Amino acid sequence: MMSGNPLDVTARQTENRVTGVRETVLEFSGDCDFVTAELLRAAVLDVLPDLPRGSELTLDLSGVGLFDSSGLSALIMVHRHTTRAGVALTLQGAGDHLLRILDVTGVGAHFAATRAAAAAEAEREPRPSAASAD
Structure with missing residues (x-):
């Protein structure tokens, strides 16, 4: 089944406040399937030559x-x-479905930063207190 939602991408540049390293963020929205996956690859290959090691x-x-x-x-x-290219790659905002795919296929090991970020994000989320559970 092919998606009806095109894959859109927006690029932005930031600087990591802690390390001072230049960071490029590609924000994707839509569906990444047989029809649109090439757009993800092309977006990265388009910005990669401009990124220093x-x-x-x-x-x-x-x-x-x-x-x-x-x-x-x-x-x-x-x-x-x-x-x-010597560029560090991180996935951000990967949903549970994608994280499961990465785990099942063993590809997730290549995206360790994604796991660490997801774990840190989960720790920051407020948890219901025992009093509110009543």
Whole structure:
């Protein structure tokens, strides 16, 4: 089944306040499937030549709904390209469905920063107190 939601991308530049490292964030929204996965790969390959070694590239996937095996393949290709270029790649906002795909396929090990960020985010979320459970 192919998605009816196109994959859109917005790029922004930031500087990590702690490390001072230049960071590029690509924010994706829509569906990443057989029809649109090439757009994810192309967006990364478009910005990669402008990123110096040691910089960071974050793919913000919080706006992505459907993510199928074509999207996974695109992520693997993107990871290979960024590794060769010496650019750190981080996934942000990956939903439970994508995290499960990364776990089941073993690809998640290549995105350790994603797991750490997800764990840190989960720790920051307020938990219901025992008093409010009554």
